[in-house]
Amino acid sequence: MSLSYAANLGHIPPINGLYSFVFNPFVYALLGSCPQMVVGPEAAGSLLLGGVVKTSINSGNSWDDDDAMNARIAGVVTGMAGAVIFVAGLTRLGFLDSVLSRPFLRGFISAIGFVILVDQLIPEMGLVHLAKHNGGVSHGSSMDKIVFLIENAKNAHGLTCAVAFGSFAVIMVCRELKRRLQPRLPSVAYVPDRFVVVVLSAVFTWHFSWHKKGLEILGDVRSSSGSPFPFRFPFIPSHMPHVREAMSTSFLIALLGFFESSVAAKSLGGGEGKKGDGLQGMSLSANRELVALGVANVIGGCFMALPAFGGYGRSKVNAATGGKTPMSSILLSLITIICILFLLPYFYYLPKSVLSSMISVVAYSLIEEAPHDIAFFVHIRAYPELILMSLIFLATIFYSLPLGIALGIGLSLLSVIRHATKPRIQILGKVPGQEGQFENAESEPERVEFVEGCLIVKIPEPLTFANTGDLKNRLRRLELYGTTAAHPALPRVRAPEHNSNIIFDIHGVTSLDGSGTMVLTEIVDNYISRGARVFFCRCPKEGTKVWRLFEGSGIVERCGGRKHFLKSVEEALRAAEMERMSEFFERNPGEGGA
Secondary structure (H helix, E strand, C coil): HHHHHHHHHHHCCCCHHCCCCHHHHHHHHCCCCCCCEEEEEEEHHHHHHHHHHHHHHHHCCCCCCCHHHHHHHHHHHHHHHHHHHHHHCCCCCHHHHCCCCHHHHHHHHHHHHHHHHHHHHHCCCCCCHHHCCCCCCHHHHHHHHHHHHCHHHHCCHHHHHHHHHHHHHHHHHHHHHHHHHHCCCCHHHHCCHHHHHHHHHHHHHHHCHHHCCCCCCCCCCCCCCCCCCCCCCCCCCCHHHHHHHHHHHHHHHHHHEEEHHHHHHHHHHHCCCCCCCCCCCCCHHHHCCCCCCCHHHHHHCCCCCCCEEEEEHHHHHHHCCCCCCCCCHHHHHHHHHHHHHHHHHHCCEEHHHHHHHHHHHHHHHHHHHHHHHHHHHHHCCCCCHHHHHHEEEEHHHCCHHHHHHHHHHHHHHHHHHHHEEECCCCCECCCCCCCCEEEEEECCCHCCCCCCCCCEECCCCEEECCCCCHHHHHHHHHHHHHCCCCCCCCCCCCCCHCCCCCEEEEECCCEEEEHHHHHHHHCCCCCHCCEEEEEECCCCCCCCCHHHHHHHHHHHEEEEEEHEEEHHHHHHHHHHHHHHHHHHHHHHHHHHHH
């Protein structure tokens, strides 16, 4: 598969795909925290790298047949992806594996699968040379290639189509048979069907001289520099034009690669799944995984390898076949070295169309989960998620992969920002007949009753610069209308006397930054200047960072001291009533004497 990824997706010499199995598994075996995970190139990362190579060709920085320069570009992309992950590990950003939403990943991965399927149809039908001389179709969008395929279907090479589609059919049939037989015959998973297809296709090509009848073969597999393991440091001044082109793509390769590695590591690390799949009690470190994958790809970039990350399928097979230590990855590296040094001549007669058909099988596997996710989102009426998936998919298909990436990340970031900046404050009401029970008055207004003269506001989240910008306006709506959903142009619903006592339930305010503290101070000052009493309940303990900010900003003093910081809403209501009565008797001493 590494030969296929390099030649057909990465547009670099096939041998550079093998380098990904020489250096990356060995380095990960030494530094990684999941001993059963196998690191290697993946279809998505290889396709993204190929996009950078094609962009460089289009901009004149390289040529289609300049294998040496294309390999260097691959080294730059892989090295930069490794550097991004390595820095993320040093800065303890292991939580990033949960940043990408499921709709984004599904839309993007399905689009990649579709792009790969369409791309591989050109070599599978023997139309590569025609595509190169047809206005740059090879570097166009998927729709351009579909139009090209339809218009030139009559020019397809019969033998190439037969070998490609025959190999694809055999692999898919074996895949389905394995899936159905594996519950009863687990050992069927070890049948090397793809290896058999590769060997037989090469033997048949040699025996029947198919390469003389127009079938393209892999030919000599050798390094572009002549050395079996050429070294070239990717971060040198002469590579700066490629660094600028590869910056955003390298970041996405790093993010997607770490995400897939995280899924594979988690499935093995906790001993999840069937018996024997994982190691019970093994501790995984996301930050250590980032460092290990980063170092592995930086070293791989020095040898111009494809980006390599933990593969779920490979790792599960390794675990199922008894691999329990990093030695399995080290053996993989040693076997690949032997192949590069001694076995490459035997790949000479391997048909390129067979490599394309193997990639098409992988592309199909990327798409096949999409219908399940789409059906689920339709069932629960999650239309925003469906729209996000559709936009990413369509942008990738009709325009380009970079646009799909940019659109998906942009929409995801907007969604995250919108979610983070929206305050989730609630107005609470008392549940009749239940002592000390208060619930959200907006969700079920018929079940609660408002406390006369009091506005009880619950803040169920940390207050930061992100979510305090609109806090004043939302509190104002609660004062005027009793809900944050009312339009500000509507006439006032709540009378001013209902806001004589403001009680903040801040149990959810587990953290507070400087901007949030300033806004909260201004809110308290505003209420006090209007003659309202301000109470806080269920506050963080004294000595915590939040309490120190309350004291340092003067909020505690402005409210009336520590007596206005209570343990529950019920206590705050009693304190408010006592202060109201005290003020009443102070203003009317005769009433107190009576």
